[in-house]
Amino acid sequence: MILRNSSPSFVINRDRLIRTLEHLGSIGEIPNGGVCRLAYSPEDIAARELVQKWMREAGMTVQIDSAGNIIGRYEGQNPQAPALATGSHLDTVPTGGRYDGALGILAGLEMVRVLGENQVLLNHPLEVIVFTDEEGTMIGSKAMSGSLVNDSGYYRRPDGTEIQSCLRQVGGDWDRIYQAKRSPQALRAFVELHVEQGPILESMAQSVGVVEGIVGQRRYQIIIEGQANHAGTTPMYMRVDALVTAAKIVLAVQEIGNSPGQQVATVGQLNVFPNGVNVIPGRVELSLDIRDLSNRHLDALMEQLRFQLEEIAIATQCKIYLNPGLYNEPALAEPHIQQIIAQVCEDLQLPYTHLPSRAGHDAQELARITDMGMIFVPSAAGVSHAVTEYTTPEDCVNGAQVLLETFFRLDQYFDPPQVS
Incomplete structure (x- = not known):
């Protein structure tokens, strides 16, 4: 041996x-x-x-x-x-x-x-x-x-x-x-x-x-509440469109993902309600997956996103809820x-x-x-x-x-x- x-x-x-x-x-x-x-x-x-x-x-x-x-x-x-x-x-x-x-x-x-x-x-x-x-x-x-x-x-x-x-x-x-x-x-x-x-x-x-x-991996569900209404009779300036708000959030997540660091951030799921071709979306649910090696950096990125969500909510008159899910260290x-x-x-x-x-x-x-x-x-x-x-x-x-x-x-x- x-x-x-x-x-x-x-x-x-x-x-x-x-x-x-x-x-x-x-x-x-x-x-x-x-x-x-x-x-x-x-x-x-x-x-x-x-x-x-x-x-x-x-x-x-x-x-x-x-x-x-x-x-x-x-x-x-x-x-x-x-x-x-x-x-x-x-x-x-x-x-x-x-x-x-x-x-x-x-x-x-x-x-x-x-x-x-x-x-x-x-x-x-x-x-x-x-x-x-x-x-x-x-x-x-x-x-x-x-x-x-x-x-x-x-x-x-x-x-x-x-x-x-x-x-x-x-x-x-x-x-x-x-x-x-x-x-x-x-x-x-x-x-x-x-x-x-x-x-x-x-x-x-x-x-x-x-x-x-x-x-580390963190997942969230983001819920956006707007106001469903007729797509033909509601003027653009009177709309509270949850999907338009969701689009702004997707871009905010993309911006965070591209900021300095090695993090990645993804919106992978999007559910629109009532999902009608002639109905202004009144509610949208979307997912957020964000990952990085540093918990401190993840905390900072999420704080940045929360600030942006508040600004988006004010601008669009929608209510936005950020619900935590998976949390892996x-x-x-x-x-x-x-x-x-x-x-x-x-x-x-x-x-x-x-x-x-x-x-x-x-x-x-x-x-x-x-x-x-x-x-x-x-x-x-x-x-x-x-x-x-x-x-x-x-x-x-x-x-x-x-x-x-x-x-x-x-x-x-x-x-x-x-x-x-």
């Missing part, structure tokens, strides 16, 4: 990693080339069973916690040491691709395969975690971090299926779900490899993204993990850049209980959550190689080898 003190250099098996990605992608494959593997579906369950089989063949012990998370464990020299963990999710959106989530799991599996084949034990145990329902409620990672909502109805499926029966199908148990919570003493660090799901890396010709953190990646990933990229001569993740990930929840980092690889044309999602084999392998080298160095960072 090779001790990790010897700092061996091993190479990810390219062909095997790509084969496993293709094999997994065939589960839930849809006619146009995408993947539909909804959480708790027969396809999701089949993928989970296949990954568990691969984990055991790689020499890992496998358990399923009460939230349905699959935890594959490869023991280290010190079984009592807290684990170094990686992982992601197997579930997809209804018309998803082969790489979102799946790459992170299979790269972790390939990392363990390489260690096992070369008879290498790190000091820390390694865990590869398959989180439950990332694309929906993130119930798996939320249960593991201890941020679960104590209401089974909150996790009910869109078709009305109760979460209790869903969890039973994947080996979980709602009545014991709080037992899935992990402590900082059990997990020393979590590093997730993921496709970027955006265009930055490709546009900058960078092979790897060192993630600075996962943005930013999760910053640990500086020492970012530094290690960057150093690995330099040593492997892979061009890289630092960037935030503007999409949510399971790593965002794990940051509540342990040191967190993320590695991005490019998404072709910035496309994800679509059947045309694609990451080249070279980028997949590069990401897996960076992950492997990062774990070697994290193992020594947290437990430096003794020099005699």
Whole structure:
């Protein structure tokens, strides 16, 4: 058995990693080339069973916690040491691709395969975690971090299926779900490899993204009350048009999104009432999604928007209500993990850049209980959550190689080898 003190250099098996990605992608494959593997579906369950089989063949012990998370464990020299963990999710959106989530799991599996084949034990145990329902409620990672909502109805499926029966199908148990919570003493660090799901890396010709953190996300419903009236008989100067007011708000949101900073701001939904061709709109409901790495910056942007909403309300004579909804805190990646990933990229001569993740990930929840980092690889044309999602084999392998080298160095960072 090779001790990790010897700092061996091993190479990810390219062909095997790509084969496993293709094999997994065939589960839930849809006619146009995408993947539909909804959480708790027969396809999701089949993928989970296949990954568990691969984990055991790689020499890992496998358990399923009460939230349905699959935890594959490869023991280290010190079984009592807290684990170094990686992982992601197997579930997809209804018309998803082969790489979102799946790459992170299979790269972790390939990392363990390489260690096992070369008879290498790190000091820390390694865990590869398959989180439950990332694309929906993130119930798996939320249960593991201890941020679960104590209401089974909150996790009910869109078709009305109760979460209790869903969890039973994947080996979980709602009545014991709080037992899935992990402590900082059990997990020393979590590093997730993921496709970027955006265009930055490709546009900058960078092979790897060192993630600075996962943005905080706030959602609001904005309600505008005007006065519905006849579109033909009401003079323009006498109208209290809720849709015209909504248009001004959309432009205000666009202005905030384009102000200095890395924030993004989006109006994605618009409902008009009574929605008649010959009726002045009397009520409009619209959504607001705003994201940034800094809570302080988000607070400032929202204060700016509130001021603009007040001015718009006065100018248009409409009533405007801003109702808060989803509120996710930013999760910053640990500086020492970012530094290690960057150093690995330099040593492997892979061009890289630092960037935030503007999409949510399971790593965002794990940051509540342990040191967190993320590695991005490019998404072709910035496309994800679509059947045309694609990451080249070279980028997949590069990401897996960076992950492997990062774990070697994290193992020594947290437990430096003794020099005699």
